[in-house]
Amino acid sequence: MALAHTSRGIDFDTVISGIYRAQCEAKKKFGLESRLIMCFLRDLSAESAAEHLQMSLHYRDWIAGVRLDSDEQGNPPSKFAKVFSDARKQGYQLTMHCDVNQENTLIHIRECLDLIGVDRIDHGLNALEDEQLCADILHRGIGLTICPVSNRFVVQSLTSEEIRVMLDKGIKVTVNSDDPAYFRAYINENLMALVEEGDFTQKEIVQLVTSAFEEIAWLPDDIKAGYLQRLDQYVAGSVMDEDERL
Ligand SMILES: [Zn+2]
Incomplete structure (x- = not known):
């Protein structure tokens, strides 16, 4: 609101x-x-x-x-x-x-x-241009809500490479929809775009979604734990190896 x-x-x-x-x-x-x-x-x-x-x-x-x-x-x-x-x-x-x-x-x-x-x-992708900012975000465990499809409207790129660099640095980066009615994409479409156009692996997608519950969702710990458990069960139910493409 x-x-x-x-x-x-x-x-x-x-x-x-x-x-x-x-x-x-x-x-x-x-x-x-x-x-x-x-x-x-x-x-x-x-x-x-x-x-x-x-x-x-x-x-x-x-x-x-x-x-x-x-x-x-x-x-x-x-x-x-x-x-x-x-x-x-x-x-x-x-x-x-x-x-x-x-x-x-x-x-x-x-x-x-x-x-x-x-x-x-929310967003905060440009932090990548400043090593000290990245270090502080990492050290303080601050989550970033990155919105790939929305970014494509603004900078003509899904910014998948930047998201991957953040993941590799250990920053709690997550994928979000921004304004789904405006950008015509909910969270799942954003994740799928990263898989299809950015070659994201299952392991990377699971990390993004895990961070969303751990660092972004403002929920009591027991409710977070319930969602994370459901995520684990969902991943365990999929037949792919860790590094296999979705
Ligand atoms: Zn926004």
């Missing part, structure tokens, strides 16, 4: 209650579970973000964390340092969008790590 709704004059309660009802229905009808991240629009003011943080507290149990979204140009993480520090005090998880090839992206990623203290970074 994003402030895009409230900036169009829709009441905060209407937005979040509607989404919450849909989440409950999805669970009941399809067995689909989801958690909400509230997104601050970074092209709006820090005061606007602070107001929305305040409004969100009535619905604290419905929201897992907060995120910074939208136009990065001229809107660095530091602009929202106070809001994110207040969000942390409320127990929210923190993430920020550092899209591929944005202006000052290396500075933004550095601020995410050192100033904001994020739990994960």
